[in-house]
Amino acid sequence: MKKVMIIALILVGALLIPSVSANYEQTLTDQKIISVDYNEPETGASAKVIKGNFNLAFYQIENYADIDVLYVRTKVYSAGSFSNLTLAKQYDSRPQNVQFTESVSGKNIGYGTLTYNIFYDSNNIPTTIQYWIDFHEWDVTGLSGNKNVRVNLEADSPLRQYNFLYHRAGTYPSADRPVTLGGATEATGFWGYYIINTNYAWSNIIRITDDELSLIRNNDYSILTIESDENIFTEQSYDDRYIRIFPPISWNKPYF
Numbered sequence: 635m636k637k638v639m640i641i642a643l644i645l646v647g648a649l650l651i652p653s654v655s656a657n658y659e660q661t662l663t664d665q666k667i668i669s670v671d672y673n674e675p676e677t678g679a680s681a682k683v684i685k686g687n688f689n690l691a692f693y694q695i696e697n698y699a700d701i702d703v704l705y706v707r708t709k710v711y712s713a714g715s716f717s718n719l720t721l722a723k724q725y726d727s728r729p730q731n732v733q734f735t736e737s738v739s740g741k742n743i744g745y746g747t748l749t750y751n752i753f754y755d756s757n758n759i760p761t762t763i764q765y766w767i768d769f770h771e772w773d774v775t776g777l778s779g780n781k782n783v784r785v786n787l788e789a790d791s792p793l794r795q796y797n798f799l800y801h802r803a804g805t806y807p808s809a810d811r812p813v814t815l816g817g818a819t820e821a822t823g824f825w826g827y828y829i830i831n832t833n834y835a836w837s838n839i840i841r842i843t844d845d846e847l848s849l850i851r852n853n854d855y856s857i858l859t860i861e862s863d864e865n866i867f868t869e870q871s872y873d874d875r876y877i878r879i880f881p882p883i884s885w886n887k888p889y890f
Contacts, residue, residue: 657841657842657843658840658841658842658843659839659840659841659842660839660840661837661838661839662837662838662839662840663835663836663837664834664835664836664837665833665834665835665836666834667702667831667832667833667834668831668832668834669829669830669831669832670812670829670830670832671827671828671829671830672810672811672827672828673811673826673827673828674803674804674805674811674814674823674824674825674826674827674828675803675804675805675825676709676801676802676803676804676825676826677801677802677803677804677822677825678801679801679802680799680800680801680802681799681800681801681802681816681817681822682797682798682799682800682817682819683797683798683800683816683817683818684797684817684818684819685794685795685796685797686730686787686791686793686794686795686796687784687785687786687787687817687818687819688732688748688784688785688787688815688816688817688818689737689782689783689784689785689815689816689817689818689819689823690704690734690767690782690783690784690785690813690814690815690823691780691781691782691783691806691807691813691814691815691816691822691823692780692781692782692783692807692812692813693780693806693807693808693809693811693812693813694778694779694780694809694812695774695777695778695779695780695781695783696774696777696778696779697812698774698812698813698830698832699772699774699775700772700832700833700834700835701769701772701830701831701832701833702768702769702831702832702833703766703767703768703769703829703830703831704766704767704769704813704815704828704829704830704831705764705765705766705828705829705830705831706764706765706766706814706815706823706824706826706827706828706829707762707763707764707826707827708762708763708764708800708801708824708825708826708827709761709762709800709801709825709826710752710760710761710762710763710800711799711801712759712760713759713760714799715760715798715799715800716760716796716797716798716799717796717797717798718795718796719760721792721795721796722752722796722798723752724792725792725793726750726751726752727749727750727751728749729747729748729749729768730747730748730749730787730788730791730792730793731745731746731747731787731788731791732745732746732747732748732767732785732786732787732788733745733786734746734769734772734783734784734785734786735783735784735786736777736781736782736783736784737781737782737783737784738782743772743773743774743777743783744769744770744771744772744773745770745771746767746768746769746770746771746772747767747768747770748765748766748767748785748787748793749765749766749767749768750763750764750765750766751763751764763798765815765824767785767815780806780807784818785815785818800816800817800824800825801824801825802816802822802823802824802825803816803822803823803824803825803826804822804825805822806822811828812830813828813830814828836854837852837854838850838851838852838854838856839852842879845878845879845880846876846877846878846879847860847875847876847877847879848874848875848876848877849874849875849876849877850874851871851872851873851874851875853872854872855870855871855872856870857869857870858870858875860877860879
């Protein structure tokens with residue numbers, strides 16, 4: 635599902651304006667990464683990621699249909715936070731394949747990778763860990779509201795061979811702090827610093843001939859305004875449109 639982008643296409647039918655002849659076509663696009671960051675407060679209450687079973691908690695999951703990357707950095711309180719620090723060190727920076735399933739229905743909604751880095755002090759004691767999830771395929775069509783999504787490692791992933799003890803966030807996901815990552819059996823995720831990147835992509839195709847205007851919206855929202863003398867018609871939707879027009883015509887380039 636793509637995000638909403640509003641664009642105005644203006645077609646003017648006026649005898650004194652130079653006319654478009656033959657065929658005209660233009661693909662209109664807009665693409666960017668939207669980044670949101672926030673800090674989850676610490677409670678001091680401990681929790682555990684058991685054998686690599688992670689959970690993503692979303693506030694209004696429908697707002698994250700285009701999520702690209704989730705990043706979180708949290709504190710490591712001691713070497714004992716890892717039940718097998720040697721194994722955790724070995725797989726530092728090595729992406730692990732994961733499947734995403736909605737927690738209630740068990741429906742598979744995508745796949746991606748989970749990666750982490752461990753940072754150390756001058757005595758080689760771990761102090762901080764950062765996790766990030768890359769979403770390669772993600773389909774939350776039909777889902778809305780607050781949802782939990784299981785992050786399922788492959789059966790032979792080495793991350794399933796150790797546990798990680800952490801401190802929980804002080805709040806549940808909210809409008810200001812909309813996503814957390816943590817253990818699958820815990821009510822809240824890691825406390826710490828979060829970044830969410832969403833991939834915004836929008837496109838429409840406009841074609842104009844001597845007698846037809848075609849607007850191919852590719853399931854992306856736009857506004858079409860047609861003016862003829864003092865008559866103005868406006869249409870807005872996600873749907874493609876094929877409209878009969880009468881020359882002479884001209885059109886103003888779209889604005890965002």
